[in-house]
Amino acid sequence: MSSFDVGGSTLDVSWFLLLAAILFTLGTIGVLVRRNPLVILICIELMLNAVNLTLIAFSRQLQNIDGQLFALMSMTVAAAEAVVGLAILVDIFRVRDVEDVDDLSEMSG
């Protein structure tokens, strides 16, 4: 089985993979070029969800439940990561006014 039944018409798995790749790339570019820490966190979520989409697409295609379980797992990790990341950010905002991740470059060599 190489395609999905969507509302009566079939859709090839490669479309899903293409969408996931586009989302992942958007997320990566966002992490690389955006300076706002909150946006960077959102972009990381985007990348994780692109990966989830890939996992589910393959799970459906290969009729293997492992992929969906893995996607659930990665959503849990993503939630945890968001909690930790946001907590760190809130703490940093409390101490000082940061608009830009480039302001956090004290660890330079």
Next chain:
Amino acid sequence: MSNDVLALLILLFPAAGALLLAGRGWRMPRLVTQIVGPGVVWAAFIVTLVLFFNQVNGDFTYWTWIKSGNFELPFNLYVDNLSLFMCLVITGVGGLIVTYSVGYMAHEDNPSYARFFTYMDVFIFSMLMLVLAGNFVFLIIGWGLVGLSSYFLIGFWYHRRTAVAAARKAFVMNVIGDVGMILGAFVLFVQFHALTFASVFQQIDNPGQCIDLCAIPAIGDSSTLELAAFLLLVGAVAKSAQIPLHTWLPDAMEGPTPVSALIHAATMVTAGVYLVARMHPIYDVAIVAHDAVAIIGAVTALFAATIAIVQTDIKRVLAYSTMSQIGYMFLAVGIGAYSAGLFHLLSHAFFKALLFMAAGNIIHAMADEQDMRRYGGLWKQIRFTSVFFLIGSLSLVGVIPFVGFFSKEGILGEAFSRPGTLGLAVWAVGFVTALLTGFYTGRMWWLSFWGRPSATRPVEHPHEAPAVMLIPVAILAVLATAGGFIQMSALGFGPTLVSDFLQKVVPKPSWEENGTAVVVGLVTMVLGAALFVGAMRIRPWSARVPWAQRILEHKYYFDEAYDAVFVRPLDRSADDGYRGVEERVIDGAVMGAGGLAEAGAGSLSLTETGYFRNYVLVFVAGAVIVAVLLIARFAT
């Protein structure tokens, strides 16, 4: 008390005194130091007297110090007439000198005062250890310790640069001798597999018979013993300031005057004479080394006497005269006239300690001025010291009835009577030296005491020294006057107590003294005394020969030569090593390694920008590369 305990007590008294003064001396009242310092020496003297009158002889073993396989090294003391004789000189004359120091060092503050007596007691202990030791190891320990205490005492006034330099020089010269001694002991150990005197001498006396496990039972030839004897002679020459290791002794006069009297005249510098006498079984077999002893002694006697003519520092004149007189002793033991040499050791201890302490009184009266040209006219002003100094001087010149006559003419008589050219040759040198001795002693005496006071004299009305400094000098003056009558062999009649006493240990000369020697001795005395008196008027011949004067004033350029041959090349190579190797190679390597690490770290730290996006970019790039590689791998 048994004899072995008494023998050990001789050592323990000064050791205990030194420990007490070293530990508590600086905060004890001065009176305690004044009692303990000389007291322990007198205690040792009394113990020695007890042993002397009981005629104790023996080899006392106390404990085993080293035990390893077949090898055993005991701590044993060798008490015989020779070591008792030396102990009497050390503790007797030493006691007088340490007592004298109570007055001489009175200007020092309390800690320094106690330090001085600590060092003196350490010295007495070391010297007694040297003469009582019954094996080579403890002989070397004592030998090294006297060098060390001499170093301490020369550099006693450690704030004077010259004193510190002189102390270092003396120490280095002495260590050269110590190395010779140690090597000599090694050679004997390899030959005999024993280190105790008793065992070594027994094997030499009975060649072919082996008491220990010896590798080479029979002494086929004496070359090993010659080598050992020469190496021991290096030690003796360094300690006794004989040519060519003599340059430290004149400089050692930087120390306080009692030190010059005790260490650098009466006792330590005569250790070489004791060594040759103690090792006489070796030197009797090692004929070449034995002759070398006599030749070194004769050359030093003449050489030092010529230098003494031009010296102007009163203590340096006495220092060169000490070298010269020890040269006589070496001459005597070198030709086999052991008891004559040891008698001169005794008489020299009397009159040279007397001269030094009298000179100390003068220096005290003259506000530490030591230049004789700035004295003059002291005869009427410090009468006691002048008389004592005159007694010492006449004894040094060798005038009847002073002790110096009997001992010096005893040596010259033995040399004169000895068959063979060596005896006659060293006699001739000794004869010339005796005349020179008369001259330089006379010059010293007339310059200091006669005539008008020098215009530059530091003190107008000098004061006589206190009683504590006069009484020991007076006792020595009596000994220097009357001491000769215990050994009158130089006159051919009368008692010969010293040689009778010593001949239980050291052999008699193999020849009879002939009658002519007595006449020759009297002629020597008359000529020497004439020069002593004449020194008031005549100038030294060298004053008319400028180049000779210059050579003498530079002490034959020994110091300059050693400086050029040893000191400066060593300095320069050390300097080169520092600049070339230390600074360039070693420092270069260390600094280079550090610099390399720093530069590497510096360039790597450029990647640590601190910007989050840079790290992510590298991470993503890495992930892309890994992904591409994986795809490339699985695609095929």
